[in-house]
Amino acid sequence: MTTAVLKMAVHPVDQPIPEPVKTLFMASFPPEERRNWTLQKELVEKGRLRLLLLSREEQFAGFIFYWPLTHFDFIEYFAVEPAMRGGGTGSQVMTLLMASGKHIVLEVEPPHNEDAIRRIRFYERLGFVAFPYIYKQPPYPPYQDPLDMWLMQKGMPQEEHTFHQISTEIYKEVYGMVWPYPA
Secondary structure, rough: OOOOOOEEEEEOOOOOHHHHHHHHHHHHHHHHOOOHHHHHHHHOOOOEEEEEEEEEEEEEEEEEEEEEOOOOOEEEEEEEOOOOOOOOOHHHHHHHOOOOOOEEEEEEOOOOOOHHHHHHHHHHOOEEEEEOOOOOOOOOOOOOOEEEEEEEEEOOOHHHHHHHHHHHHHHHHHHOOOOOOOO
16 A cells, blocks of 8 residues: 655745635634634735645645744644644644754644644654743634643744743744733
8 A cells, every 4th residue: 555645835925825724724723712714814925925736646634834933933823724734734734844954833722622632642652842831822713812822843942931931932933922922
């Protein structure tokens, strides 16, 4: 039995984002956890936010939106098509990204439900570790409360100083805010 090859390609900024990306984006993330789609597209078009398209056997398999920051890539959104989940696609994608040599940081929900626990375990199996410090994701919809999240990373010191450096850059570059986020 042969396994279909997973392909990743950086989406060109001068081309429209394929419709399946928007469909999966809207289906995979609740409104309080996602940026307005028009703004998301603008950030990609300006080259600040990168989009990796995932495909298997020439079929759309998923996407990653990430921010190339100073010492790490910050994965803001990662989604795999439901029909392609459970077959190792997510692990293959993360393994390919980790092979680039750049540190990866991402946000996950605390373990308050089965989906969140499953996501945390997925990243832990890949060697990611959650920082033991409080992190609040600023709200995407205006006038909402910030979300309690965990920052997970691989290969970086678990020190408070590192957490502060990472949080400060994410708040500034991704959210346009100053860290720490007001309580």
